Each structure stands twice: as C-alpha cells, then as structure tokens.
Amino acid sequence: MKRFTLSACVCLLAAVATAQAPSNNACSNALVVFGGINPQPPSGASGQFFTNVAATNSSSTAFGVECAPAFNKDVWFLYTAVRTGPVTVRTCTPSGFTAGSLTETVVAVYDAGDCPGGGPALACNDDSFACSSSILVPSNRASVTFNAYYAKDYLIRVGTENASTSGTFYLEVDEPAAAANNTCAGATSVSTGLNSGLSVAGSTPLTSTYGCSAWSASHSDVWHTYDTGLFIGGREATITATGAGADLVSVYKGTCGTLPPTFSVTQTVACGGTQVSFALSPFSTYWIRVGLAEQIEPSGFDYDLQIDVEVSPPNDDCADGLTFLGGTLPYHPSQASFLTNVAALTTPGLSLCTTYNSDVWFDYLATTSGKVSVSTLTPSGQAPGTLTNTVLAVFSDCGATTPIACNNDFGGSLLSYLEFDAVQGQHYRVMVADFGPAQFEGTFWLAIYPKFSLTMSSPGGPGTFRLDLANGGPNHLFFTCLTLQQGAYPYGPFFGVEPTLTELQLQIASGAPPFLGALDAQGAYQFGPFAGLPSLTLYGVTLEFDLAGQIAGVSNIAAHTIP
Numbered sequence: 001m002k003r004f005t006l007s008a009c010v011c012l013l014a015a016v017a018t019a020q021a022p023s024n025n026a027c028s029n030a031l032v033v034f035g036g037i038n039p040q041p042p043s044g045a046s047g048q049f050f051t052n053v054a055a056t057n058s059s060s061t062a063f064g065v066e067c068a069p070a071f072n073k074d075v076w077f078l079y080t081a082v083r084t085g086p087v088t089v090r091t092c093t094p095s096g097f098t099a100g101s102l103t104e105t106v107v108a109v110y111d112a113g114d115c116p117g118g119g120p121a122l123a124c125n126d127d128s129f130a131c132s133s134s135i136l137v138p139s140n141r142a143s144v145t146f147n148a149y150y151a152k153d154y155l156i157r158v159g160t161e162n163a164s165t166s167g168t169f170y171l172e173v174d175e176p177a178a179a180a181n182n183t184c185a186g187a188t189s190v191s192t193g194l195n196s197g198l199s200v201a202g203s204t205p206l207t208s209t210y211g212c213s214a215w216s217a218s219h220s221d222v223w224h225t226y227d228t229g230l231f232i233g234g235r236e237a238t239i240t241a242t243g244a245g246a247d248l249v250s251v252y253k254g255t256c257g258t259l260p261p262t263f264s265v266t267q268t269v270a271c272g273g274t275q276v277s278f279a280l281s282p283f284s285t286y287w288i289r290v291g292l293a294e295q296i297e298p299s300g301f302d303y304d305l306q307i308d309v310e311v312s313p314p315n316d317d318c319a320d321g322l323t324f325l326g327g328t329l330p331y332h333p334s335q336a337s338f339l340t341n342v343a344a345l346t347t348p349g350l351s352l353c354t355t356y357n358s359d360v361w362f363d364y365l366a367t368t369s370g371k372v373s374v375s376t377l378t379p380s381g382q383a384p385g386t387l388t389n390t391v392l393a394v395f396s397d398c399g400a401t402t403p404i405a406c407n408n409d410f411g412g413s414l415l416s417y418l419e420f421d422a423v424q425g426q427h428y429r430v431m432v433a434d435f436g437p438a439q440f441e442g443t444f445w446l447a448i449y450p451k452f453s454l455t456m457s458s459p460g461g462p463g464t465f466r467l468d469l470a471n472g473g474p475n476h477l478f479f480t481c482l483t484l485q486q487g488a489y490p491y492g493p494f495f496g497v498e499p500t501l502t503e504l505q506l507q508i509a510s511g512a513p514p515f516l517g518a519l520d521a522q523g524a525y526q527f528g529p530f531a532g533l534p535s536l537t538l539y540g541v542t543l544e545f546d547l548a549g550q551i552a553g554v555s556n557i558a559a560h561t562i563p
Contacts, residue, residue, distance in 0.1 A: 019054040022075050027058065027115035027155055030076035035175040037094050038077075046097040049168035050075065052159060062118025063157065068106045068126040073166050074159030078112060081148035084220035084292060085176030085201035085301055089156055090143035091169045092131035102167030104160055107142040111296045112153035122146045122154070122297050126161060141169075147298045150204045150220050176202040179222055184256035184287055187223035192307050198222075200245045200292045201301040210289070211268035212250040219248060219291035226286045226307065235280040236343050238308045241290055242274070244300030248291040249276050256287060279345045280309065310343030313360050318347065318398035318429050321361035326473055327546045328379055328447040341387060341434060342441040350431075353406035356391040358441050359433035364394075364448050366422035368523055370471050371451030374430055375417045376444050377410070379550065386442030387434055392416035395429040404428070408435060415444075419451065449473065450523060452553040454480070454542045456560035459529050465538075465562055466528035472519040472544050473552055480515045480542040486559070519544075537561040 024031040037044025055073040065071045081087060089107060093099040108124040123146035131139035148154060158171065179202035180186040190198075203220040215221075226237075241249050251270040269286065270276035278286075290305070292298060315322040329339055344358040366372065376392055378384040393403035410417035414435070422428065430448065434440045450471035458464045469478060519525050539559050546552040 021054045021056055022051055024075045024077065025055050027076045027110075027157070030078040030115075030155055033077045033079050033156065033171055033173055035082060035173050037097075038171040038173065044094065044097075044170065044172075046094075049100045050077075050158070050171060051166070051168045052102065053166045053168075055159070055166065057159075058157075060116060060118040063108070063110060063114070064118075064120040065106070065108055065124055066121065067108070067124035068161045070161050070163065071106050071108070071157070071159045072161065072163040074106075074157050076115075077156040077158070077171060079154045079156055079173060081150055081152050081154065081175075082204075083148075083176050083178060083201075084150045084203050084298070085148065086145050087148040087154075087176070088130075088143060088145045088174040090128065090130055090172050090174075091141045091158060092128075092139070092143065092172065093141075094170055094172060097170065100168035100170060102160065102165070102169040104140040104162060104165055105142045105169060106159050106161055107144050108157045109144055109146045110155040110157065112155050113296075115155055147300070149292075149295055149298055151218075152294075152296060179203045181222045181224065184223045184289075187225045187256070187287060190224045190226055190288065190305055190307065192309050195224075195305040195307065198224075198243075198245070198290070198303050198305060199301045200290065200303070203292075205291075210250070210252060212271035212289075214248055214272040215250065215289075215291065216293070218294035220294075221289050221291040224288040224290065224305065226288055228280050228282055228284045228286070230282050231280075235312060236277055236310050236345060237280050237286075238275065238277045238310070239270070239288060240275045240306045240308075241303050242306070243303030244298065245292055246290045246303035247274060247293050248272065249274060250289045251276055251278055252287040252289070253281070253284060254287070312343050312345055313340055315360045315362065316344045318361045318395075318431070321363035321398075321429055324362045324364050324430070324446075324448055326364070326367060326448050326450065327548075327552060328445065328550055330445070339385070339432075339446055340441070340443045341432065342443075344433075344441065346433075347431075349401055350393070351402045352391060352393055353403075354391055354408040355436050356433040357436065359391075359431050362430040362432070362446065362448070364428045364430050366424050366426050366428065366450070367474060368450050368471050369422060369424040370453075371419050372422040372428075373417070373419050373447070373449050373451055373553070374405075375410075375447045376415045376432060377413065377417055377447070378415070378445055379447065382445065385444040387440065387444040388442070389414040389435040389440055390416045390444060391431075391433040391435050392418055393431045393433075394418065394420050395431065397427075398429055400429075403431075422450070447552075449544075449553045452523075452542070452544050452555045454540055454555035454558040456538060456540060456558050457529075458560070458562055460531055462535070462563045463533050464529045464531045465533050465560075466526065466530075467540070468527075469519060469525040469542055469555070470523070472523035472525075473546055474519065474521050474523050476519045476523065476547070476552055477545040478517060478519060478525065478542050479545075480540055482515070482538050482540045484536065484538065486537070486539055533562050535562055 123144040127138040128143035130143035131141035270278040
C-alpha cells in the first residue's frame with residue numbers, strides 16, 4: 001500500500017488552504033451582468049456557471065441582510081439598469097439548462113455606492129417559490145425583485161446561509177419591458193376624469209426639456225394624448241398626477257414625430273409639478289408628458305391622472321361682457337354664484353396696476369356724464385363672496401390694453417374700489433380679476449354707480465334756497481337729511497342727523513319735502529328755489545336706493561349758508 005509522507009501531506013494541505021478565491025470575491029471587483037441569463041454571451045448557455053467556491057465572507061459587516069441568519073461565501077455582481085422599473089434577480093436553474101452545484105443561495109441587492117463601506121439591502125431573499133416546482137414548498141435557491149432607476153448601478157450579492165456550502169450557479173436578470181409610450185409616438189390616450197393604473201415602468205429619459213425647464217435629462221418619462229373634441233365657450237383643464245410613479249407633468253400642443261430628435265412641439269401650454277392648468281381649444285390634441293425624477297430606489301412606478309375640465313363663465317371674454325346699466329350685482333344674495341371668475345381664463349397683455357389672473361368682464365353704459373364709482377366691496381349687511389382679493393380695471397374698449405382706471409386694494413381691504421370720468425352714452429369695459437400669480441377664484445359683488453351728488457345753493461339771493469341731486473340711478477328713490485349741526489355726519493341716529501322741529505317745519509312748509517322723493521329718468525332731482533327763509537347754514541347728505549330697495553349710494557356731505 002502506498003504511503004503518503006509527512007511532507008506530501010503538508011503540501012496537500014497548503015494547496016487546499018491557498019485555493020484561489022473567485023475574482024468577484026469583493027464588491028470592488030464585481031462582475032458585470034446584464035438582462036437575461038448570466039454568464040453571457042449573450043444570453044447564457046447551459047453549463048456556463050458562476051462559482052462561489054473558495055469565496056470568503058465580505059469584510060464589511062455593514063451590508064444589511066434581513067432575509068437570512070447568515071451570509072457566507074459571497075460573490076458580487078454589478079448591474080446597470082437599462083430602464084426604470086422593477087428588476088428581478090434569481091439563481092434558479094433556467095429551463096432546459098444543466099443545474100449548477102450550488103442548491104442553496106442567499107441573494108441581496110444594494111446601491112453600488114455602498115461599496116466598500118456597506119449599506120442597507122434594497123432587496124433580499126433566501127428561499128423562493130420562484131425557483132420551486134412546488135406551490136407549497138419554496139426552493140432553497142433565491143429570487144429578489146427591487147425597484148431600479150434607469151442608468152443607476154446596483155450591486156448583487158450571492159452567497160449561502162451555510163458556511164460549508166459552495167458551488168456553481170446561474171444568475172438570471174429579468175428587466176422591465178420597454179414602455180410603448182416612452183416616446184410621444186407611442187402615447188396612450190387618456191380622457192376627462194380619473195385615469196388609473198398608469199405607470200412609468202419600462203421608461204427611459206428623453207434628454208430634451210421641450211420648453212419646460214422643470215425637466216432634467218435624467219427624468220424617466222411616458223406620454224399620453226388628450227383630445228378635446230368640440231365644445232362651445234372657454235374651458236380650462238386641470239391635470240393632477242398622484243402616486244409614486246409621477247412627480248412632474250407638462251402639456252404640449254403641437255405635432256409629434258416618430259422618435260427624438262424629430263419630436264416637434266409648437267407650443268408648451270403647461271409645465272411643472274404634479275398639477276397643471278391650461279386653457280383648452282376645441283378640436284385639439286394635447287400631449288401630456290409624465291415623469292419620475294432620478295433616484296436610487298423608487299418607491300413605486302404607478303400613478304393616476306385626474307383630468308378636470310371647468311367651463312369658463314359666459315363673460316370670460318371682453319367681447320362677451322355682461323351688460324350692466326349700473327347698480328349692485330347680484331341684485332339678491334341668492335344670485336351670488338352668478339358673479340364668479342371660477343374657471344375664467346386670463347386675458348394676456350394687459351398693462352394693469354398689479355398682477356392679475358382669471359378675469360371676467362362687464363359692459364357698462366354710462367347713463368350720465370361725470371364721475372362713476374366701481375366697487376367689489378361687500379355691501380353693508382351682506383355676506384362676502386369667496387373671492388377675497390380682487391383687481392378692478394376699467395377700459396375704454398375691448399381693444400385697449402391700458403385701463404382708464406385700476407385698483408387692487410382699497411381702504412385696508414384686499415377688495416377694490418375706483419372712480420373714473422364717464423361720458424353719457426359711452427360704453428366702458430369693466431374687468432374683475434383675482435390678484436397675483438396664483439389663482440384664488442371665487443364669487444364676488446360688483447357695484448357700478450354714477451357718483452351721486454348733492455348741491456345746495458341760493459340762486460335768487462338772500463332768503464332763497466335750492467337743492468339739486470345729480471348722477472343718481474334712473475328713477476331711484478332718495479332720502480335727504482338736513483341739519484344745522486356741523487360735523488354731525490356720518491355717525492348718529494341717522495348719519496349723525498337729528499333734525500329739529502323748526503327744520504322739519506321749514507322742509508314740510510315748502511310743499512315738496514326735499515327729504516323724500518324719486519329721481520327722474522336721468523337720475524336727477526331739483527328742489528326749489530324757494531324764498532323767504534331766514535339766514536342760516538345747512539348741512540346735508542342724501543341716501544340713494546336702487547330698484548330692489550338696497551342702498552345704492554350716499555352723496556357727498558354738502559354745506560350751504562343761506563344769505
């Protein structure tokens with residue numbers, strides 16, 4: 001019988017102890033793998049294996065493993081994602097292939113930047129049903145799925161739970177299928193309402209921003225089309241993207257080529273964030289681009305698109321301004337919803353006193369020449385509208401870009417008030433909008449009145465007196481209060497006025513009480529002249545009531561001394 005010498009045994013033990021570890025024994029020397037069966041070329045072959053024979057354990061204990069009590073004899077692979085989406089890595093024996101000798105594996109995936117210091121596992125598996133022929137018992141081989149982002153590098157770690165186990169194995173990488181709508185040429189149709197179950201999985205970035213600076217070259221994106229069809233009247237669409245798969249939306253109106261760089265957009269209509277709004281045109285197609293920003297491990301790829309379409313108010317355009325002969329609108333609080341700028345579009349190119357949005361229009365016909373007041377202030381005793389910050393402007397015509405008068409805030413309020421000089425019979429265009437770059441649409445009040453005036457005089461000399469009212473509403477009622485008390489206005493029992501008996505006798509004795517009456521068709525009224533009055537100084541103010549019985553205005557406070 002042949003005997004081994006001591007020296008021969010020592011040599012044999014030394015050979016075992018110094019067996020060469022695999023070249024990818026450390027994460028810094030990871031072997032590159034691709035989609036499909038590895039080792040390649042190009043799609044693997046039966047009997048071509050990887051091995052962890054003679055591999056050592058990773059020196060860093062900071063690589064997190066939560067799926068197995070131990071991770072031994074690990075070797076490393078580097079995978080670069082070719083698309084954004086879920087990627088599956090498994091050590092199963094491919095169908096029709098000769099099985100490798102390593103029947104028990106642990107697989108974990110890490111961000112490539114974690115090498116060599118370590119980091120948490122993005123995904124980990126010990127035993128998988130994916131590699132099992134039984135639906136009840138998992139295989140000892142492993143399969144993991146992780147969320148990958150295009151062009152990001154990932155480390156795949158393969159080892160065993162048993163420290164004494166090693167052998168050969170395959171590594172199969174399943175990549176997400178290319179998204180058909182990754183370019184505008186393959187855009188899928190969406191419609192008004194909720195469009196659910198959409199996804200950016202299988203997408204890659206397009207390098208062009210296409211006129212929307214919010215896009216970066218690393219945004220993975222997909223495309224949709226939205227067709228408006230025929231509609232009458234202005235409309236505005238709001239598109240809201242929700243879900244982990246979308247963090248940027250932009251909208252284009254134009255034509256789409258087959259593939260970049262032949263893609264051509266003639267107009268960028270909305271850009272940025274997960275919610276955009278834009279004006280719709282009838283019989284138009286809009287291109288909706290949805291993207292996901294670059295990240296190591298997306299939390300998901302699915303998203304929903306909610307498309308809401310609002311009908312603009314009928315007076316959204318200057319040419320369609322609501323005819324308004326003066327007074328306070330709405331005539332009754334129940335009509336408050338009628339005066340609204342909700343879903344109104346913004347008229348471009350107007351040189352106003354401040355920034356504005358969502359404007360609506362009124363056509364005012366001046367019933368008299370002189371000062372006219374326009375206000376969005378809430379009438380006394382009425383509930384305010386929901387539009388709390390208005391911009392008010394008056395134009396000479398629809399073609400004008402610079403207003404006759406403009407106001408943003410008035411008297412400490414965010415609502416508006418202005419006055420302008422009108423010519424009887426002339427049409428003026430009154431615009432109401434909300435303030436600022438953001439949209440705060442809602443309901444509002446609007447009052448347009450000639451500047452109601454009170455004048456007292458003594459046209460016949462000493463002892464004579466005449467009272468004139470002008471610029472009121474046609475056939476409006478009025479109430480004039482006179483007093484001898486200077487400074488009694490505007491507070492007191494009746495605007496600070498408490499007429500004495502003598503004053504009342506003077507008024508009543510005239511035969512035409514000046515304190516109560518109706519304006520004529522031109523909004524005017526004359527009392528007097530009357531003679532035989534003693535020398536005194538009168539102070540007065542007149543209240544005007546519109547045809548609905550609401551206060552339409554208050555005149556100036558007038559004073560006059562009868563000589």
